[in-house]
Amino acid sequence: MVPLRPTLLGETDYRVYPAEEEGRTGFALARLRPGLILSPVDWFRGVATVEFAGKNPIILDAYARFSPLSWLDLSLGYAKPPLFASFINEPVYAIPFPGRAPVVGAFRVRRDLGVDAHFRPAALPVEGWARVGNGTGSALGNDNALPAGYAALDLVFGRAHSARPGAADATWGLRLGVAGLYENTEDREGIAGTTPLGFRYYRPVIVSGERKVGEAHLVGYAGPLRLTVEGAIAREARSRDTDGNPSTPRQSLPAITSYGLSTEIAWTLFGTRRQVGRAPLPDAASVWEGGALELAVRYDGMWLGRGADDVVEGGSQGGALALVWWPTHFLAASAAGYLTRYDQPALERPDGRWSWGVLGRVRFFWGY
Template structure:
């Protein structure tokens, strides 16, 4: 009789200990529904759009291991977003292996996309960021120094299934932070083989500049800065890239390829946001409401306005390539109703350096959207 009682006591103690530690598995649900108005049907149809539906989970069976898996369902076919494992076995170092975001560009890497002050990624991030890749990453956050560093070795193909050639890619980033200020820079290097070049993409994912393919080394550098001053946050980012090109002239992979002129591209953007009501942004979360606000059961939430200006120079320096680019601006007003619900309106205006192939006479374009966001992590 003593043995069953002892086992029962151990089970109860284990269960109470697990509850004290918190849930081992945390679900992830991000949904965003838009009503959009476009400048032309070629860039997108007016009406309601399911912008995002991401579902997944984060599991931590032991303190030193975290497993994350997330998929995007707001597409014709489900797409894998995150599939990686974090190992926290060394103080100040996080090792990660799997399919995950690459380190460069804080707007893309450090924040969940639904928490941005202006919906969707900036033009500069859209153009130059490698997004996700399969690889091994080390993140260094020393407790005694105001530094944060990342080093990643990946495939460079962007595919969760494997590489498209035998060469790896390397990403490195180093940030310095003090108080409400953060400065940093990063570099991405890959040996591409007939991969798409750096193009221009609008917030609704319309590709307005299509560069030729890249075969050879591609180097992307970026620098970024952030200043938090009470309810105001200012972000600045700049990027430059050099893409080598070549082509096969005889169909024989054993013979050398013909070299083509190198392309270069640059981008610059600045964004300012102001939390008119609510707590200032902390880290990479959206603003939270002040304690005790709200009446008649309706949350007052927090209110935030934001503005952005950007410039892209794409496909420069190669005589056989038509250069492109854009100058753009955006405004947004967002009501963060609760910690998991947000509503916002945003407008974007862009001027093309070179009209898109699909719209040979268009120089200006715009997009207006009304967005509802649900985010549960």
């Protein structure tokens, strides 16, 4: 074991948009993530990662993980909260599509500052998390004096039960679980609608007060196939300040409810079968010696801003297709196409309810 090792993820895109209002066709640096992993002993792991993916670099990961028992991990710092199986268990460099499903991107908290416990016994087909954090998604602090609570519980069998020795060799596997978030927020945007290429077609209203998010997921393995189904619901309270005095009660407004659903099927055409958290690898016994090749299809549905007469509802229905080539264990090239129909035209495109996009990506990852 190397006690200190560098990590690097780099992704370069060529993106094609249907209209200039949604984006400009051409090359783009999707993300660059340099980092360090410190693991001097088996029971400790420290991770620090910075991401360059916009105008300014951000802290992506900054946490320490302790394993006092073989089945228990304790983490402290800025890390992923336990929402969505595909987000927690599958790093972005190992997924078949260039980016996460819209429901995951919209309903998750990307990172949160807090402490959690993760239990994963090898002898029992269960896996669970409990976390207390800020809920803001910021590495710098909270937006009020109240914490956010997360919990998740999964049943895991076969290949999905990664804590069990020999699970990776199983032909079949199943992960079935639920997760939730409860927090009380200051004024912030509600759940937005964004296309897979990053165009925001639904602008949310400001929410404040109680915010509850629940999600359910199913991940099934059958030989070279993997099925991932994830659905989410969020109920967000609203209020407004009518007199400018922070010491007086705010006026309550009707809460809004949003829903999302994603269904993905990935098929490894050539290469080793998918394992939890790992992409297919070239298979020396395959008739094709060009590496691993994977085909994936996905349905995405979003229903946003429901339940309040003063809020315009929005949402979308869409589909996606991707082909990804893994020539070796640290390099991938993919091509994906997306088709989306908006429930309501976007402000920037009042004359259109259909959108499409094509994305080609080359991905390099090392040290993970």
